[in-house]
């Protein structure tokens with residue numbers, strides 16, 4: 001059975017990645033399982049300058065998921081390139097750095113530095129709901145996605161994956177914006193802008209007041225959006241949102257994702273990505289699928 | 304060393320109102336656990352409680368490979384957990400936390416616990432070499448909430464129980480007369496865990512007397528292994544922008560002076 005995929009020019013032995021922000025830079029999870037099992041690892045969002053992050057609480061459990069407002073706490077791109085990436089490179093898994101910035105210039109500058117780093121690609125976050133004057137605002141419509149992607153494309157020769165915000169009504173147009181500006185792939189979904197209120201104190205639970213919803217609670221919406229994006233563009237799609245096992249992963253692949261990524265699932269079970277790789281293999285065996293590629297977008301719509 | 308494994312529930316004891324003591328089998332955790340560390344426990348992973356729940360390691364029985372934790376069933380997840388039966392397996396990540404209780408270079412110590420904050424302090428009292436006289440203060444709301452008195456008494460030099468309403472032991476807060484006792488008992492290290500108002504009082508009194516004070520903190524956690532930056536606590540004296548530590552990895556035990564809570 002052939003689980004390998006060519007995703008945006010990145011060769012991976014299987015389509016399973018772990019999502020930005022839920023896996024740090026890999027070190028902690030490497031104490032629990034062999035990272036060589038993964039197809040790829042997407043790092044925590046990395047900005048030009050170090051970011052302190054938001055005031056706590058930053059996490060709040062919801063039915064089948066969680067709200068987070070971490071605020072992109074990270075030590076800055078130079079530190080990451082020097083201290084984290086060389087270690088991560090030792091594994092037989094694609095290394096993709098998630099890049100973020102509050103302005104177009106920031107995004108461009110981070111990607112300039114990443115272009116000469118020893119990595120397989122960049123995931124450009126145009127979608128974080130938790131950073132004021134950034135993220136979401138940078139990628140909320142066709143024009144801005146195209147504009148930022150284009151500017152980054154000019155300085156980045158490595159594979160460029162643009163991560164789209166799901167907090168829009170027309171996801172297809174965002175995907176199109178990325179494709180038209182030369183992105184190699186799009187990834188979705190990021191988290192859905194949400195809010196939880198403590199009814200005793202009458203205050204929002206998160207220090208940031210609002211946060212992003214992730215986990216199984218968002219999965220059906222994510223599958224629909226991946227389907228719509230995949231229909232709209234020819235570049236490959238990295239699908240994510242609530243995946244916790246192989247069945248979930250297959251659902252995204254059928255909807256049109258060439259590769260998939262696990263985020264919040266890593267919290268519920270830190271070895272959930274390993275189980276997902278094994279589950280996909282069993283599914284292929286059971287259904288006589290010899291190449292995982294053959295399943296991409298193979299959903300059969302009802303008439 | 305960190306482990307993630309299915310551990311059999313060997314014993315389940317109800318200690319008091321909504322308070323449960325679980326004994327699980329794990330040689331790996333037994334061999335590696337340090338006082339102050341915690342476990343991250345899967346409740347069901349579904350709609351009931353998607354995230355795991357963090358609980359302190361209460362006790363370790365190395366010769367039999369048994370780990371105990373004690374928890375209060377209050378919200379949805381802990382209520383579900385309390386319904387597990389002996390013989391069932393529970394998925395546990397542990398032992399967690401690089402910030403642990405440390406007694407290097409100190410003499411007499413004061414251990415202060417309030418409510419469900421007393422649990423991480425037992426293994427500390429047990430492991431602390433007896434040459435450090437341990438003066439322990441435990442605070443509870445009322446007589447019905449007092450637990451583990453005999454267990455703690457066995458492990459310490461002197462034990463005082465406080466209840467808010469005076470129905471058992473000394474009346475009032477666990478910080479009552481703390482200031483003067485720190486002097487008369489010649490204390491040069493304090494270890495504390497409990498509700499935030501209590502921890503703040505302890506921190507203030509310790510600072511006034513210039514006695515080093517270690518506190519075990521709680522915060523809502525995502526991964527609990529240090530990757531997601533979800534459980535932040537602010538470092539003291541960092542101007543703008545502030546700097547945050549991870550309760551799960553840099554803690555859960557911190558020098559009280561180093562963090563703001």
Ligand SMILES: Cc1cc2nc3c(=O)[nH]c(=O)nc-3n(C[C@H](O)[C@H](O)[C@H](O)COP(=O)(O)OP(=O)(O)OC[C@H]3O[C@@H](n4cnc5c(N)ncnc54)[C@H](O)[C@@H]3O)c2cc1C
Pocket residue numbers: 060061341352354355356357358359360372373374375376377378379380381382419422423520521522523524555
């Ligand atoms: C390092 C550490 C050690 C702990 N040790 C113990 C212990 O030994 N015994 C014990 O009874 N309790 C302990 N707690 C607190 C315990 O984790 C919470 O009471 C528990 O998570 C609440 O879950 P719930 O299902 O009852 O509540 P819910 O209201 O259903 O919880 C919702 C969400 O908020 C989180 N949450 C709620 N309260 C807390 C809290 N105080 N701290 C962290 N997360 C919280 C939950 O984990 C969950 O993600 C500890 C917490 C930490 C961080």
Ligand SMILES: Cc1cc2nc3c(=O)[nH]c(=O)nc-3n(C[C@H](O)[C@H](O)[C@H](O)COP(=O)(O)O)c2cc1C
Pocket residue numbers: 019020021022044045046068070072098125128163189190191213214215216218240241242243261262263264265525531533
């Ligand atoms: C705690 C946390 C932190 C995250 N941080 C980032 C980030 O830094 N950059 C980013 O692009 N996405 C970030 N995300 C979004 C995830 O990568 C993913 O897109 C989203 O959570 C949906 O997938 P899931 O349901 O599998 O978690 C974060 C998500 C969580 C839960």
